[in-house]
Amino acid sequence: MPGTTVQISFATRETLRLLAAQTGESMQSILDKAIETHRRQLFLEHANAAFSALQEDSEAWQAEQEERAAWDATIADGLKEA
Secondary structure: OOOOOOOOOHHHHHHHHHHHHHHOOOHHHHHHHHHHHHHHHHHHHHHHHHHHHHHHOHHHHHHHHHHHHHHHHHHHOOOOOO
16 A cells, blocks of 8 residues: 655654554554544534534524424425335
8 A cells, every 4th residue: 555654753653553552453554543533523623613603693593493394394204114
């Protein structure tokens, strides 16, 4: 697998090495998981900030609530579950 060299601190490399030894995973796998976890955390933080901003705008929040109510009607559309 082609890769790229990234410089990390000695302390981070040592932590990575210890994690790899403890888990039996490769350092690459641990880095991949850590980056994915960080990406997901940032996504959730941005989503929460956007949701908070929506709630602060009373007109937009009301429109959101109305749209949710309209979509709730589809729950009882008479279709049988698969």
